[in-house]
Amino acid sequence: MTCKRCRSDSHSVFNGETAIHFLGLKGLDKPIVWVFSKLAVCLECGFTEFTIPERELSVLATGEAVAGAVVLDKKVARSLAA
Numbered sequence: 001m002t003c004k005r006c007r008s009d010s011h012s013v014f015n016g017e018t019a020i021h022f023l024g025l026k027g028l029d030k031p032i033v034w035v036f037s038k039l040a041v042c043l044e045c046g047f048t049e050f051t052i053p054e055r056e057l058s059v060l061a062t063g064e065a066v067a068g069a070v071v072l073d074k075k076v077a078r079s080l081a082a
């Protein structure tokens with residue numbers, strides 16, 4: 001595999017845990033989505049690629065939590081705290 005950023009062939013694959021947040025103040029009311037994917041990391045420049053599974057991708061597309069996705073949904077967290 002050749003790096004799309006620096007054209008290096010020096011890369012490795014790692015297990016990753018990534019928390020994805022929506023941007024801006026409106027993002028504070030949207031779920032935080034955890035993705036557990038393989039990360040392909042360029043060892044020269046740090047450029048990293050990974051694929052978001054379909055279920056977690058639907059949370060990012062809609063801003064709404066779905067069953068089975070690992071998310072922190074503040075609407076749910078607030079209702080559980082009450």
Ligand SMILES: [Zn+2]
Nearest residue numbers: 003006042045
């Ligand atoms: Zn690179």
